[in-house]
Amino acid sequence: MKITIFGSGYVGLVTGACFAEVGNDVLCVDIDEEKIRRLQQGEIPIYEPGLEEMVIENSREGRLRFTSDIAEGVAFGLFQFIAVGTPPDEDGSADLRHVLSVAESIGRYMEDYRIVIDKSTVPVGTADLVQQKISSVLAERGMTYDFDVVSNPEFLKEGDAIGDFMKPDRIVVGVDNPRTKELLRTLYAPFNRSHDRFLAMDVRSAELTKYAANSMLATKISFMNEIANIAERVGADVEAVRQGIGSDSRIGFSFIYPGMGYGGSCFPKDVQALERTSRQFGYDARILQAVEAVNHDQKSSLVDKMKQHFNGELKGKTIAVWGLSFKPNTDDMREAPSRRLMEALWDEGASVRAYDPVAMDEARRIYGDREDFELVEHPDHALKGADALAVVTEWMVFRSPDFEMMKKELNEPVVFDGRNVYNPDMMEQLGFSYYSIGRLPRCSS
Numbered sequence: 001m002k003i004t005i006f007g008s009g010y011v012g013l014v015t016g017a018c019f020a021e022v023g024n025d026v027l028c029v030d031i032d033e034e035k036i037r038r039l040q041q042g043e044i045p046i047y048e049p050g051l052e053e054m055v056i057e058n059s060r061e062g063r064l065r066f067t068s069d070i071a072e073g074v075a076f077g078l079f080q081f082i083a084v085g086t087p088p089d090e091d092g093s094a095d096l097r098h099v100l101s102v103a104e105s106i107g108r109y110m111e112d113y114r115i116v117i118d119k120s121t122v123p124v125g126t127a128d129l130v131q132q133k134i135s136s137v138l139a140e141r142g143m144t145y146d147f148d149v150v151s152n153p154e155f156l157k158e159g160d161a162i163g164d165f166m167k168p169d170r171i172v173v174g175v176d177n178p179r180t181k182e183l184l185r186t187l188y189a190p191f192n193r194s195h196d197r198f199l200a201m202d203v204r205s206a207e208l209t210k211y212a213a214n215s216m217l218a219t220k221i222s223f224m225n226e227i228a229n230i231a232e233r234v235g236a237d238v239e240a241v242r243q244g245i246g247s248d249s250r251i252g253f254s255f256i257y258p259g260m261g262y263g264g265s266c267f268p269k270d271v272q273a274l275e276r277t278s279r280q281f282g283y284d285a286r287i288l289q290a291v292e293a294v295n296h297d298q299k300s301s302l303v304d305k306m307k308q309h310f311n312g313e314l315k316g317k318t319i320a321v322w323g324l325s326f327k328p329n330t331d332d333m334r335e336a337p338s339r340r341l342m343e344a345l346w347d348e349g350a351s352v353r354a355y356d357p358v359a360m361d362e363a364r365r366i367y368g369d370r371e372d373f374e375l376v377e378h379p380d381h382a383l384k385g386a387d388a389l390a391v392v393t394e395w396m397v398f399r400s401p402d403f404e405m406m407k408k409e410l411n412e413p414v415v416f417d418g419r420n421v422y423n424p425d426m427m428e429q430l431g432f433s434y435y436s437i438g439r440l441p442r443c444s445s
């Protein structure tokens with residue numbers, strides 16, 4: 001089948017590569033000519049395991065092509081995926097400028113029936129706006145071509161996006177026209193194996209499903225962070241509590257790890273956007289507000305502990321930071337807890353010496369050459385002469401460090417573990433002052 005994908009960012013590229021992988025002809029369109037030129041040469045602008053190989057292989061086979069020619073894109077695919085960015089507005093609502101600009105282009109250049117598919121995460125009601133935009137441009141042209149607008153949210157995890165696309169838990173499609181529904185079922189058939197995962201529903205429910213899924217997951221995390229905060233105060237161990245509640249199959253073990261709060265491109269943005277949508281429709285979404293507030297504070301929890309340890313005086317201290325990306329296996333630092341932590345440290349007059357396995361370029365891009373920020377090429381190099389270590393992202397390479405060496409290199413053996421990576425008893429035996437999230441013992445010296 002012929003597929004056009006507008007937007008060669010994270011979602012667009014993964015979607016395009018995966019559809020090509022199962023034999024479709026895919027044309028990816030992006031207005032960024034430099035990005036397209038690099039993609040044509042097999043250079044991938046993002047870090048995602050397996051994506052580069054998939055893009056190169058499918059490009060070589062001629063199934064995956066890239067262009068910045070929008071008219072060519074509209075002419076190409078029966079399926080026109082919109083996978084452009086929806087960054088948050090000043091007030092947290094999703095900015096639909098790019099989505100509507102693609103809709104306008106489709107209206108301007110279409111010469112035949114098209115199925116327009118919203119893949120970007122867009123607020124409830126966006127499919128209607130896309131429909132109106134295309135209709136109004138067609139009316140200006142004096143044309144009456146038929147088209148359908150479908151909502152097909154993505155549920156891709158960074159770091160495992162290819163796996164999520166190729167073997168999805170579910171394929172949610174919001175579609176009103178029964179004939180279009182069958183075409184989409186056929187399009188997704190290669191990914192819909194073992195049992196039927198194709199969930200067709202009305203357009204608005206599909207749009208809301210995406211926000212509901214991410215908000216539910218974010219709620220689990222904030223809930224658990226709240227329990228960790230309570231555990232610290234009442235002298236309980238959140239690790240025991242996590243196992244105690246996760247073993248109830250109604251609760252489950254996933255997404256109940258306390259930490260430094262959720263980050264990334266989805267959860268923070270989607271919780272906020274759903275909260276704004278609710279408000280626009282006259283409903284005060286109190287749980288969502290609380291989820292966001294808990295997450296906001298949680299990102300500062302390590303700094304609070306540092307202040308406590310250093311008697312409020314962080315000025316002049318050097319803190320080693322391990323991990324900058326918002327989670328392992330990505331270079332993405334959007335809404336990363338590391339950012340809040342480092343910015344708070346800088347505000348207090350402390351310096352940061354940081355290491356991350358893949359996000360160093362991204363950190364350099366964001367923070368440039370600050371005097372109080374140094375990036376080092378090896379985790380151990382961050383430790384020498386630092387006053388404490390903060391573990392911010394749970395990359396595998398941080399899990400089994402040489403603790404004796406760590407003790408020697410640090411000015412003082414103090415570790416602030418924002419991801420509960422190390423065993424508190426072991427850290428105590430090794431003679432560290434060890435702070436983690438909601439566990440016992442929280443500090444021993």
Ligand code: UDX
Nearest residue numbers: 154155156157158255256257259262263264266326327
């Ligand atoms: C998420 C959803 O999982 C995906 O389905 C959706 O389409 C996009 O958003 P992603 O942002 O890539 O994907 O990250 P994910 O692996 O879900 O983690 C999100 C954040 O939650 C990370 O900051 C992670 O550290 C945090 N997290 C996760 C916790 O703090 N505790 C947990 O138990 C799980």
